[in-house]
Amino acid sequence: MITTLARRALTASVLALLSHNAFAQETFKIGIVSFLSGQAAESFGIPAVNGAKVLVDAFNKGQAPAPYNKPGIGGMPIEVIYVDEAGGATKQVQELRNLYERDKVDVVVGYVGSGDCLAVAPVAEELKKFLILYDCGTPRIFEDNTFRYVFRTAAHATMDNVSMARYLKARNIPVKTFNLINQDYAWGQDSRKDFILSMTNLYPDAKAGVDQLPKFGAGQYGTEISALMSQPADLVHSSLWGGDLQAFVLQAGPRGLFKKSQVVLTAGDHVLPGLGEKMPDGTILGARGAYGLMAPPSPLNTWFWDLYSKANNVYPVQAPYRMAQALMGLKLAAEKAMAANKGKKPSTEVLAASLRGSEWMSPGGKIRMALSNGQQAIQDSAIGRTQWDATKKMVVLNDIQRFDAECVNPPLNVKSEDWLKSGFAGAKCDAKPAAAAKAADKKPAK
Amino acid sequence: MNLALTIAIDGVTYASWLFIVALGLTLVFGVLKILNIAHGSFYALGAYVTATLVSLAASWALPPAMSLVAMLLAAVLVAVLVAPLTERGLLRFFYGRDEVLLVLVTYAMFLMMEDLTKLIWGANPFYVSEPYGMFGNIDIGNQTYVGYDFMLVALALVVGLGVWWGLNRTRFGKIVTAVIHSAEVASSMGIQVSRVYMLAFAVGIFLAALGGAFTAPMLSVQPGLSVGVIIISFAVVIIGGLGSIEGAAIGALIVGLARALAVHVWPVAELFSVYLVMALVLMFRPQGLFQRIQARKI
Numbered sequence: 001m002i003t004t005l006a007r008r009a010l011t012a013s014v015l016a017l018l019s020h021n022a023f024a025q026e027t028f029k030i031g032i033v034s035f036l037s038g039q040a041a042e043s044f045g046i047p048a049v050n051g052a053k054v055l056v057d058a059f060n061k062g063q064a065p066a067p068y069n070k071p072g073i074g075g076m077p078i079e080v081i082y083v084d085e086a087g088g089a090t091k092q093v094q095e096l097r098n099l100y101e102r103d104k105v106d107v108v109v110g111y112v113g114s115g116d117c118l119a120v121a122p123v124a125e126e127l128k129k130f131l132i133l134y135d136c137g138t139p140r141i142f143e144d145n146t147f148r149y150v151f152r153t154a155a156h157a158t159m160d161n162v163s164m165a166r167y168l169k170a171r172n173i174p175v176k177t178f179n180l181i182n183q184d185y186a187w188g189q190d191s192r193k194d195f196i197l198s199m200t201n202l203y204p205d206a207k208a209g210v211d212q213l214p215k216f217g218a219g220q221y222g223t224e225i226s227a228l229m230s231q232p233a234d235l236v237h238s239s240l241w242g243g244d245l246q247a248f249v250l251q252a253g254p255r256g257l258f259k260k261s262q263v264v265l266t267a268g269d270h271v272l273p274g275l276g277e278k279m280p281d282g283t284i285l286g287a288r289g290a291y292g293l294m295a296p297p298s299p300l301n302t303w304f305w306d307l308y309s310k311a312n313n314v315y316p317v318q319a320p321y322r323m324a325q326a327l328m329g330l331k332l333a334a335e336k337a338m339a340a341n342k343g344k345k346p347s348t349e350v351l352a353a354s355l356r357g358s359e360w361m362s363p364g365g366k367i368r369m370a371l372s373n374g375q376q377a378i379q380d381s382a383i384g385r386t387q388w389d390a391t392k393k394m395v396v397l398n399d400i401q402r403f404d405a406e407c408v409n410p411p412l413n414v415k416s417e418d419w420l421k422s423g424f425a426g427a428k429c430d431a432k433p434a435a436a437a438k439a440a441d442k443k444p445a446k
Numbered sequence: 447m448n449l450a451l452t453i454a455i456d457g458v459t460y461a462s463w464l465f466i467v468a469l470g471l472t473l474v475f476g477v478l479k480i481l482n483i484a485h486g487s488f489y490a491l492g493a494y495v496t497a498t499l500v501s502l503a504a505s506w507a508l509p510p511a512m513s514l515v516a517m518l519l520a521a522v523l524v525a526v527l528v529a530p531l532t533e534r535g536l537l538r539f540f541y542g543r544d545e546v547l548l549v550l551v552t553y554a555m556f557l558m559m560e561d562l563t564k565l566i567w568g569a570n571p572f573y574v575s576e577p578y579g580m581f582g583n584i585d586i587g588n589q590t591y592v593g594y595d596f597m598l599v600a601l602a603l604v605v606g607l608g609v610w611w612g613l614n615r616t617r618f619g620k621i622v623t624a625v626i627h628s629a630e631v632a633s634s635m636g637i638q639v640s641r642v643y644m645l646a647f648a649v650g651i652f653l654a655a656l657g658g659a660f661t662a663p664m665l666s667v668q669p670g671l672s673v674g675v676i677i678i679s680f681a682v683v684i685i686g687g688l689g690s691i692e693g694a695a696i697g698a699l700i701v702g703l704a705r706a707l708a709v710h711v712w713p714v715a716e717l718f719s720v721y722l723v724m725a726l727v728l729m730f731r732p733q734g735l736f737q738r739i740q741a742r743k744i
Contacts, residue, residue: 041569214709217673246665255589
């Protein structure tokens with residue numbers, strides 16, 4: 001009898017120990033998909049992953065500022081699997097399935113390419129798995145589909161072009177003619193369309209002239225630059241990014257395009273640290289949000305700026321900011337869901353309900369899941385003007401102007417194109433000139 | 447008139463860059479019968495080594511003209527160090543096998559070299575734009591051109607004539623021609639075919655690296671450089687005829703001019719224009735413009 005009791009007690013102890021260990025070892029598994037190779041790696045993919053690494057490390061150590069100071073996610077260590085986004089949409093669909101079904105991740109956060117986002121979103125929805133699109137810009141994802149388990153924690157590209165047009169108007173920059181150069185795929189085509197429609201609202205007399213759509217990764221822009229210069233316009237609009245944007249600036253600068261026309265780059269901030277003084281002064285650019293040099297001063301931004309700069313020897317630009325806001329939103333949503341679920345890891349359904357329509361503060365300002373039934377974020381944006389600072393040995397941004405999210409994003413249940421065609425109906429504008437944006441004065445750790 | 451001149455200048459400057467790269471591709475195919483998918487990787491390697499050497503020259507405060515020497519040296523280094531290693535260490539084991547297998551082998555090389563460059567130079571971009579401004583600007587009509595672009599045209603002419611002269615007017619050229627016609631017969635005449643293969647491959651890789659080296663000042667050197675160039679180079683050599691130097695020159699010119707015309711007149715058809723020309727040529731001359739019809743050994 002005593003032996004039996006002792007055996008039972010021992011068994012119970014072992015089980016309790018095992019279950020304790022099992023609980024202690026439970027992790028929150030995140031699959032992060034971003035370009036680790038190819039043309040988008042240097043500008044977006046790798047900076048975003050670098051942002052994720054420092055942030056996840058800080059989360060796991062419980063070193064992030066409140067409300068992100070709980071270790072891991074609700075006490076569970078975060079485990080990350082990084083996947084390369086290169087290889088095309090078909091490969092990404094397979095990789096997404098692998099992450100959910102083979103690697104058993106709880107959440108996938110990823111995708112820079114608009115084409116990849118359009119391809120993977122329906123798959124995650126079909127599998128009823130949680131997916132956060134952290135970067136891609138095309139508005140079509142949520143405007144042409146309805147999702148329950150797919151979220152985008154950053155604003156779409158319409159915001160960038162509306163902000164740019166509003167900036168030009170607010171600064172009384174005369175525009176009678178404008179030329180365009182955008183990449184020939186979803187991102188470039190949507191950006192081009194959104195800018196033309198925005199200009200129609202704010203500069204009804206301005207005429208679009210040369211309209212170039214070079215292929216992604218073209219590299220050589222001599223002919224396109226000739227075309228832009230043969231019919232010079234007051235303004236040249238471009239949503240080029242990454243290596244394409246760098247090559248365009250390096251080739252167009254010496255040919256005088258930036259002097260002949262006012263060049264505006266809707267997504268240009270990320271090339272500033274690399275190009276340095278090769279970026280012509282006076283270029284007007286955006287960051288697809290109030291990021292980097294244009295981020296609103298806040299303790300959270302300062303913390304993130306320092307954390308990233310120290311680890312990577314360069315200051316953070318738009319991609320790490322967008323990754324940070326995705327992970328911060330996920331962490332808060334998961335912890336909220338766990339709190340309502342006695343500390344247990346939430347199901348996909350519960351996690352989705354927690355993130356849907358939520359709000360949180362990020363280094364780039366407040367993120368609100370306000371569109372497409374709470375699946376699509378809106379956020380403030382900012383535009384500034386470049387100037388090489390020889391003392392600081394970096395490009396600084398002057399004349400920074402921030403725009404309220406509701407001024408530059410369409411209202412709930414209104415498609416971007418319809419909103420633009422309606423003349424920004426329902427927009428709530430309160431432009432914020434940032435006279436002395438603290439972040440703009442900040443020198444990178446490099 | 448102005449537009450026609452602009453199209454002509456844009457077409458020729460683009461073609462000159464394309465010709466240098468495509469010439470190496472067509473030479474390697476002509477001699478070794480290898481459709482080298484990794485050609486773009488050697489182009490990228492040339493750009494990366496240039497970035498390193500030009501930065502080094504700048505840090506040693508050498509005169510700006512030395513950066514041109516550094517670019518040339520970069521191409522030579524890639525050809526001397528990497529090409530023999532690749533040809534002797536890998537490709538020679540597949541000679542005589544199906545051409546499709548060699549395409550797969552070079553495709554694997556392309557993937558490995560993409561990672562190798564990232565391993566050595568990382569994912570951050572390199573800028574070596576200083577040489578781009580060395581030749582000043584030239585105003586023609588209502589356009590301002592960078593003198594460097596015209597220097598590239600001159601370089602392409604020198605390279606093209608040099609390779610033509612080397613193949614048609616030198617003893618080594620005659621040996622190479624003999625190997626192209628029949629490696630078997632050339633071998634029985636005492637020619638070291640393997641040596642010819644290695645040298646021809648090194649020259650082809652030198653041209654790819656030279657293209658990368660002289661393009662480096664015009665863009666940011668970063669991962670992904672190798673992809674775009676290989677596709678358009680294939681279009682050039684298919685139009686011109688695989689293995690033909692004259693074909694590479696005319697093919698590059700046709701592609702350059704077709705593209706320039708499309709960009710100026712009908713921008714949305716830019717990419718389409720190149721492949722439309724290619725399709726038209728293949729419809730009437732499936733072997734390309736300059737490839738002679740060859741007897742097949744049975």
